[in-house]
Amino acid sequence: MKLKKVIAVAGVCAMVTGMIAGCGNNSSDTSSDSSSDSKTEASSDWDASNDISVVSREDGSGTRGAFIELFGIEEKNGDEKVDNTTDEAQITNSTSVMLTTVAGDDYAIGYVSLGALDDSVKAVKIDGAEATADNVKSGDYKVSRPFNIATKEGSESELAKDFISFILSKEGQAVVAENGYISDDNAEPFSGSNPSGKIVVGGSSSVSPLMEKLIEAYKENNPDAEIELQTTDSTTGMTSAIDGTYDIGMASRELKDTELSEGLKAQVIATDGIAVIVNKNNTIDELSSDQVKSIYTGETLTWDEVAK
Structure with missing residues (x-):
């Protein structure tokens, strides 16, 4: 994962007695502008060319079982069901670990119970519908x-x-x-x-x-x-x-x-x-069901393949 840029702004004030006050004012203005520029840089530093960090749940998890079924990641092979989750997926063993893992990785994607969703991560829309209780109840959000x-x-x-x-x-x-x-x-x-x-x-x-x-x-x-x-x-x-x-x-x-x-x-x-979650720095706000499946089966590897 690429390192974030650090921008240093240096200013030199002429040591002229009559310009000390003015130099102080200019230094303050520059500091303010520098702070603003740094925030802009931080918000635009997320790079869609990076690899997607796929995060899933452990075998035996009901959330995993429902997730792979709802998104078609699990497929029937005769009488058996095959879980096609990519071998590259990082496995977490609880809802809380899933949340902290995605919150700590700018390029991660995961999934949690809607009721467990908090503001440490961002839930993306799926097929145009927001992950809300009202949308689940109305049937607009179908991942339930x-x-x-x-x-x-x-x-x-x-x-x-x-x-x-x-x-x-x-x-x-x-x-x-x-x-x-x-x-x-x-x-x-x-x-x-x-x-x-x-x-x-x-x-x-x-x-x-x-x-x-x-x-x-x-x-x-x-x-x-x-x-x-x-x-x-x-x-x-x-x-x-x-x-x-x-x-x-x-x-x-x-x-x-x-x-x-x-x-x-x-x-x-x-x-x-089930809310599909990404890091809050991720600029992507919506995915289709097919895109989620493609990510979790390992067909889609980088964020720019699904970025709009």
């Missing part, structure tokens, strides 16, 4: 997926059942909406039994921030409940719900047939968009 929770059918404790009822209630769905996700507008008011006990909820790092808020809200109604939250990934969330390690598993994708065949029962608790 469900947030699922899953339990082993027949093994749910009273506390797990009550907590799930809260999540799906009007009060729980209000928490979903408050945190930037798409909620169920037709949810009924909560009428729980407030059972005591302990449950473990675990899985997707994308669902985890929302789940944390839901746990906090539920415990305001039921302070005797103990709910432990473990952040791993969607696949671990499902396998741990199957083997009983988690009472409730979290997945930021649809459940697989193999998971359902093991007795898991899934419930959608929210709909989330």
